[in-house]
Every structure is written in structure tokens, then in C-alpha cells.
Amino acid sequence: MNTQEMMRILDSIARDRNIDKQLLISDLEQAMVSAARKHYSTLDAEEFKCTLDPISGEMQLYRHGEPMNMPPEAFGRIAAQTFKQVMIQRFRDDEKSSIFEEFSKRMGEIVTGTAQRYEGGALVATIDRAEAFMPRSEQIPGEQFNPGDRVRCLILDVRDAGSQVKIVLSRANPEFxxxxxxxxxxxxxxxxxxxxxxxxxxxxxxxxxxSSIDSKVDAVGACVGVRGSRIKNIVDELNGEKIDIVRWNESSQILIQNALKPAEVAEISLCFELGRATVVVRDDQLSLAIGKRGQNVRLAARLTGWDVDILTPEEFTKGLETMSETLSQVEGLSEEHADRLAALGMVSVFDLEEVGVEVLMTELEIDEATAQLAIEKASARAKEVHEEQEREKEEKARRRAEEEAAARQLLSGEGDGGEVSPDLAAAAILGASSLPAQREGASPDDAAGDGQAPSVSEDDDARAADILGGGDETKRDGGNA
Structure with missing residues (x-):
């Protein structure tokens, strides 16, 4: 056996696989002992011992403490096969331990890997000398990588899965x-x-x-960078994902107001008992505050830790009036009690229903029977309000469906086969009550009677487009975020 060549091989493996050379020497010694036991058909683990000089590469085998002059080549084919199998298995175990130790220390780091393939929706990528995977749940929706593409991601988790190390990557985690x-x-x-x-x-x-610990450093401005240079690099890495940078404030009211931008907030009422923030915005700010499919208010709620409820001034006032009327039906309670509850952030019968008897007893200084009766009244009224809201939603949906059907019929020119002007279509969509019938033989432009088409403003055009397109903004009737 060429011992020098063997040591060079061990050096190469230790360097390429990042495995301690002493571990490899120990593996080699154990493999030689296994081969000797196989050759002599013995189960005694203490019968044989092997030593390998890490410098010279000289190997010495002992049996019962006595040196054996028998060269390893004399063990035969079966023993040699055993030696090979033990070496391969122990090398794999050492490499697995090395990978687990290395990547466990790198959890939470950003790494760059190379995409290889998809398996069951999970992306498999190589990171340095290891293979890692990114589950579908940790991928950004809509992203697709081809083999060989660069993948920048976060090492989310490292698990010892028995025969292998599972390295979990993520691009969807906020930590990324x-x-x-x-x-x-x-x-x-x-x-x-x-x-x-x-x-x-x-x-x-x-x-x-x-937030910034240095008053001279603007936290938001530093994150955005000169002409948006810093934030642009991050947005590009995320393939256009929008990022809102909010100035932190210890005051929950100010933080919620900042989190709901670009919407302008008129009033915020905090209920610490329920962890709920009732935010009042003008009618023209409602869509901005809620955001597309409720996204803005949903993210604001998660950012601030409050259950954010968006209301218009009319809805807010109506809720207070309903609560005041309900409490006035209970003997011993008055409008003053309703005002005290409103100051505590309880602004509707739904809030009263949730807070419970003990809170009312403490805050209003009333007995249990009165508090229980108030809760019962509030629950009954809340049920009625909920039913009213459901009927209103159904009616709005019905009217919207009728408007869409009428708009499609007009825009498709059904009925007389003639063309319909955009102004006429918009007026019909908006339910113009004074829309005159088109005179026989007259052009659409003369349909108004005096040669003038009905006047349609830009706002009307926008509403018509919203009806036809379904609109981008989601509105709700004071529901929870």
C-alpha cells in the first residue's frame, strides 16, 4: 500500500469536503479494524486495533495488543469490500456532520445559490457544497427559476434528517x-x-x-436613499414588490396613522380592552385606507399589533348613536355612560357585546345585573345591525349586477344594432333619470333632444370604468381588518 498516496488522498478529501483530517484518519483506522474482524470472523470489538501515523502514513494493525505483520492486501476480497463500505459510510457521516455544523451557524444569513430543479413544487438549489430546498410556501408567488439561475435567499432552517441534512431556504419570510x-x-x-x-x-x-437612535439621521430617508437608490435595489431583488417605509412612534395612535398612509386619517379611537383601533377617514380616503383587497389595512394591523377597523364619519356617528340608544333602554344608564365608553374606545354595540360584564361593571361603576342587561340589549341590537348590513350588501350587489348588465348591453349595441356613444353609455351606467330616447333616424349625438348629448363628468367616466372593470379597491362596511 502506498501510504504517501493514501495521505495525499485524505488531505484532498479533508480540504474539498471541509472535514477534519483527524476524523478521516480515525475512519480509516476503524475501517481497517472492521476488515480484520470480517477476515477472521470475530465479533470481539476489542480483539483488533489499528493505528495510522498522520505524518508518515504508516499503518500498524494489532491483535490482542500484539503487532501483526500481515499486510492489509492479504485480507482478501470480502474483507476489502467491508473496508470500502465502512470508509464510504463514515465519510458520508462526517460530511453530513460538517455541513450541519457549518450551515447551522449561518441560519438567518442571506446566501446566493444556483437553481437546479423543481421537486413537487419545491425549488432545489445548490449552496456552496450543499443541496438545499425552498418549499412552495417560502417562495414569492409568481417567481420561477430556470436551472442555472442565480437565487438569492435566506437560510431559514437547518435540520438533521437522519441520512441527510435538510437546508430550508426562503424568499417569502419577512426576515429576508x-x-x-x-x-x-x-x-x-x-x-x-x-x-x-x-x-x-x-x-x-x-x-x-x-427608527433612528441618532437624531441627525433620518430613518426613512436613509432607507430610501438618494433618489430612491437604496430602496430600488431591494425592490428589484423582490421583482417589484412594493415597500412602505413607516416612521416608528411609541404612540399607538401616531404609529397607526403612519401605517395607514397614504390615506389621511381624521380620528383614531383605541380600545385597549379589545386591542382594537377604530379609525375614521373621509369618504374619499376610504379606498386608500383599506387598500386593494384590504391589503393596506391588513398590513397596518399586523405592523402595529392592533385590530384596525376603518369607518367613515357617517358610520362612526351612527355606531355611537346606536350604542347610546341601546344603553338608554337600560334603567340606570344614560348618554353620559355611553360617552364614558366611547372615551375608552368602545364605539358600537359590537364592542359592548365583546367586552363582557366585568368591564362594564368596572368602567361604569354599575352592578352586575345592570351590566348583564346592557350586554343582552347590545347583543340583540348587534344582531339586528348585522342583518341590516347584510341586506344592504345584497342590495348593493343586486344593483351593481343590474348596472353591469345594462352597461354591457349598451356598449355591445344590442337592441337596434346601432352604435352607442361613450357619453350615452356612461349616462346609462350611472342611472341618469333624464336620459331621452334616441330619435328614429337621428345620430347618437342628437339623442339629448337639442343636439347635445348628456353631460358626463370625468368622475362619472371613472365610475363607469369602475363598474365595468370591477374596480381595484376593496370597500367594506366597518368590518375588522
Missing amino acids: IKRLFEVEVPEVAERIIEIKAMAREAGYRTKIAV
């Missing part, structure tokens, strides 16, 4: 964006700017609240 900010914004990496809270819907939008 936090690490990107540390890379792109030096102030974040140096802890001058602190990321206080994050809320993310991967692939669509992220809200991040930041």
Missing part, C-alpha cells in the same frame, strides 16, 4: 427583507437605524417601521 436592508443600508447594519416592526404579503407589499 430585513437582511436585504442590512446589506443595502449601512445604517441598519450598524444598528444606527433599527427595524422595529415588519408586515409582509410576499410578492405584493411590505410595510416596515424604522
Whole structure:
């Protein structure tokens, strides 16, 4: 056996696989002992011992403590096969341990790998000398990688799965964006700017609240960068995902107001008992506050830790009036009690129903029987209000369906086969009551009677487009975020 060549091979394996050379020497010694036991058909683990000099590569086999002059080549084919199998298995175990130890220390780091393939929806990628996977739940919706593509991701978890190490990657985890900010914004990496809270819907939008420990450093401005250079790099890495950077504030009211931007907030009422923030916005700000499919208010709620409820001034006032009327039906309670509850953030019969008897007894200084009766009245009224809201929603849906049907019929020119002007179509969509019938033989432009088409404003055009397209903004009737 060429001992020098064997040592060179061990050196190469130790270097390429990042395995301690002493471990490999120990593996070789154990493999030789296994081969000897196989050759002599013995089960005594203490009968044989092998030593290998790490410098010279000289190997010595002992039996019962006495040196054996028998060369390893004399053990035969079966013993040699045993030696090979033991070596391979122990090398694999050592490599697995090395990978697990290395990547366990790198959890939470951003790494760059190479995409290989998809298996059952999970992306398999190589990271350095290891193979890792990204489950579908940790992928950004809509992203697709081809073999050989560069993949920048977060090491989310490292698991010892018996025969192999499972390295879990993520691009959808909020921590991935936090690490990107540390890379792109030096102030974040140096802890001058602190990321206080994050809320993310991967692939669509992220809200991040930041603060600065240095009064001379503008936290929001530093994260955005000159002409948006810093935030642009992060957005590009996320393939266009929108990122809202919010200024952190210890005051929950100010933080919620910042989190709901770009919507302008008129009033915020906090109920600490329910962890609910009732936010009042003008009618023209409602869609902005709620956001597309409720996204803005949903992320704001997760960012601030409050259950955010968006209401218009009319809905807010109506809720207070309903609560006041309900309490006035209980002997011993008055409008003053309703005002005290409103000051505590309880602004509707739904809130009264949730807080329970003990809270009313404490805050209003009333007995249990009165509090119980107030809760019962509030529950009954809440049920009625809920039914009214459901009927209103059904009526709105019915009217919308009728408007869409009428709009499609007009725009398709059904009925007389003639063309319909955009102004006439918009007027019909908006339910114009004074829309005159088109005179026989007259052009659509003369349908107004005096040669003038009905006047349709830009707002009407926008509403018509919203009806036909279904609209981008989601509205709700004071539901929870």
C-alpha cells in the first residue's frame, strides 16, 4: 500500500469536503479494524486495533495488543469490500456532520445559490457544497427559476434528517427583507437605524417601521436613499414588490396613522380592552385606507399589533348613536355612560357585546345585573345591525349586477344594432333619470333632444370604468381588518 498516496488522498478529501483530517484518519483506522474482524470472523470489538501515523502514513494493525505483520492486501476480497463500505459510510457521516455544523451557524444569513430543479413544487438549489430546498410556501408567488439561475435567499432552517441534512431556504419570510436592508443600508447594519416592526404579503407589499437612535439621521430617508437608490435595489431583488417605509412612534395612535398612509386619517379611537383601533377617514380616503383587497389595512394591523377597523364619519356617528340608544333602554344608564365608553374606545354595540360584564361593571361603576342587561340589549341590537348590513350588501350587489348588465348591453349595441356613444353609455351606467330616447333616424349625438348629448363628468367616466372593470379597491362596511 502506498501510504504517501493514501495521505495525499485524505488531505484532498479533508480540504474539498471541509472535514477534519483527524476524523478521516480515525475512519480509516476503524475501517481497517472492521476488515480484520470480517477476515477472521470475530465479533470481539476489542480483539483488533489499528493505528495510522498522520505524518508518515504508516499503518500498524494489532491483535490482542500484539503487532501483526500481515499486510492489509492479504485480507482478501470480502474483507476489502467491508473496508470500502465502512470508509464510504463514515465519510458520508462526517460530511453530513460538517455541513450541519457549518450551515447551522449561518441560519438567518442571506446566501446566493444556483437553481437546479423543481421537486413537487419545491425549488432545489445548490449552496456552496450543499443541496438545499425552498418549499412552495417560502417562495414569492409568481417567481420561477430556470436551472442555472442565480437565487438569492435566506437560510431559514437547518435540520438533521437522519441520512441527510435538510437546508430550508426562503424568499417569502419577512426576515429576508430585513437582511436585504442590512446589506443595502449601512445604517441598519450598524444598528444606527433599527427595524422595529415588519408586515409582509410576499410578492405584493411590505410595510416596515424604522427608527433612528441618532437624531441627525433620518430613518426613512436613509432607507430610501438618494433618489430612491437604496430602496430600488431591494425592490428589484423582490421583482417589484412594493415597500412602505413607516416612521416608528411609541404612540399607538401616531404609529397607526403612519401605517395607514397614504390615506389621511381624521380620528383614531383605541380600545385597549379589545386591542382594537377604530379609525375614521373621509369618504374619499376610504379606498386608500383599506387598500386593494384590504391589503393596506391588513398590513397596518399586523405592523402595529392592533385590530384596525376603518369607518367613515357617517358610520362612526351612527355606531355611537346606536350604542347610546341601546344603553338608554337600560334603567340606570344614560348618554353620559355611553360617552364614558366611547372615551375608552368602545364605539358600537359590537364592542359592548365583546367586552363582557366585568368591564362594564368596572368602567361604569354599575352592578352586575345592570351590566348583564346592557350586554343582552347590545347583543340583540348587534344582531339586528348585522342583518341590516347584510341586506344592504345584497342590495348593493343586486344593483351593481343590474348596472353591469345594462352597461354591457349598451356598449355591445344590442337592441337596434346601432352604435352607442361613450357619453350615452356612461349616462346609462350611472342611472341618469333624464336620459331621452334616441330619435328614429337621428345620430347618437342628437339623442339629448337639442343636439347635445348628456353631460358626463370625468368622475362619472371613472365610475363607469369602475363598474365595468370591477374596480381595484376593496370597500367594506366597518368590518375588522
